[in-house]
Amino acid sequence: MIRHKPSFTLLDGLIILLAAFAFGYSALVVYGGPAPSSVVVSAGGKDWVYPLSENREFAIQGPLGITRIRIHDGSAYFTESPCDNKTCLSSAHAHASGDWIACLPNGVFLRVEGDATEGQVLDAIVR
Amino acid sequence: MSKVMQRKDRCSMPLSDEPQPVNPPLNPPNEQASHRRLTAFLAAMAFFLSTVEYMLPRPIPFMRLGLANIPILFAVDLLPLPWYLLLALVKVLGMSVLTGSLFSYIALFSLAGTMTSALAMRLVRRVARHRVSLIGLCVAGAVSSNLVQVLLARLLVFGQSARYMLPAFLGLGLVSGLALGFAAQRFSTRSAWLARVGGQHGQSRS
Numbered sequence: 001m002i003r004h005k006p007s008f009t010l011l012d013g014l015i016i017l018l019a020a021f022a023f024g025y026s027a028l029v030v031y032g033g034p035a036p037s038s039v040v041v042s043a044g045g046k047d048w049v050y051p052l053s054e055n056r057e058f059a060i061q062g063p064l065g066i067t068r069i070r071i072h073d074g075s076a077y078f079t080e081s082p083c084d085n086k087t088c089l090s091s092a093h094a095h096a097s098g099d100w101i102a103c104l105p106n107g108v109f110l111r112v113e114g115d116a117t118e119g120q121v122l123d124a125i126v127r
Numbered sequence: 128m129s130k131v132m133q134r135k136d137r138c139s140m141p142l143s144d145e146p147q148p149v150n151p152p153l154n155p156p157n158e159q160a161s162h163r164r165l166t167a168f169l170a171a172m173a174f175f176l177s178t179v180e181y182m183l184p185r186p187i188p189f190m191r192l193g194l195a196n197i198p199i200l201f202a203v204d205l206l207p208l209p210w211y212l213l214l215a216l217v218k219v220l221g222m223s224v225l226t227g228s229l230f231s232y233i234a235l236f237s238l239a240g241t242m243t244s245a246l247a248m249r250l251v252r253r254v255a256r257h258r259v260s261l262i263g264l265c266v267a268g269a270v271s272s273n274l275v276q277v278l279l280a281r282l283l284v285f286g287q288s289a290r291y292m293l294p295a296f297l298g299l300g301l302v303s304g305l306a307l308g309f310a311a312q313r314f315s316t317r318s319a320w321l322a323r324v325g326g327q328h329g330q331s332r333s
Contacts, residue, residue: 007312011255012263019270019301027294042288084227100291102280104233109285 031098034114039076042109062106162210169198173218192303200311203248205328215245236276244272265308273300
């Protein structure tokens with residue numbers, strides 16, 4: 001005889017609702033910001049901020065080596081990474097507020113955000 | 128003929144789709160050996176599913192279905208806590224060997240995620256007992272695993288920026304937890320093998 005297993009229950013629904021609420025709330029906080037204006041790259045405890053509107057290419061030093069990042073036509077993406085899996089290179093280009101690309105092995109994190117410097121002309125800021 | 132019969136007796140997999148009688152609970156002397164065999168079998172299943180998952184194309188980076196967690200999900204109702212935790216640990220080690228990340232700190236993320244997920248599922252089962260199905264267990268496990276991995280990323284690697292990962296990880300945890308939970312739930316109501324193993328091991332858990 002096959003043992004009775006509970007099918008979908010009220011508690012299942014509650015757990016799913018809680019997870020959906022946590023997802024919705026975090027999405028609202030992360031993606032609900034102002035219009036995208038800058039690219040923030042974090043590595044080794046420092047942040048570098050670049051305007052999203054200016055095309056450029058730059059290198060960031062991580063523990064494994066150099067990660068190269070390109071900003072082109074309002075999108076930012078990784079072009080070169082010393083990591084093995086290259087997940088960061090195959091990530092979708094970041095162009096909207098809240099978009100991000102991460103390279104865990106080399107400890108480099110890129111995100112797009114809209115911030116108070118919007119409208120200002122900046123070359124690059126190190127935080 | 129007798130050889131065939133002996134092999135059948137040792138085999139843990141279902142031999143037919145026909146429902147089979149639930150075996151009586153194990154006697155204490157046989158219990159440990161039986162738990163050891165089931166742990167080894169579930170760990171082997173986790174390795175196999177890891178390999179299958181490794182071969183599947185990922186539509187987006189970080190998208191991981193978590194197929195190898197299915198044996199741990201079933202083990203919630205089958206194994207005592209020490210064997211259950213051992214299964215989770217062996218699964219992490221096996222996956223890290225398969226992906227070549229054993230001696231990198233990526234293995235730490237895998238370890239933290241898997242152990243958190245395993246403990247969360249066990250805790251939910253303990254508190255809610257059978258008022259929650261494998262679907263709720265799986266979602267709780269997947270989401271808690273992803274949460275802990277984002278927390279680790281914040282503490283060890285990316286700092287404050289890691290908060291940007293939360294929506295993607297929570298969303299992926301929810302979707303993969305639901306998909307695997309429904310699949311596991313459907314399997315559990317139809318599998319004669321699981322019914323037989325549950326009859327041997329599960330009764331000692333409740």
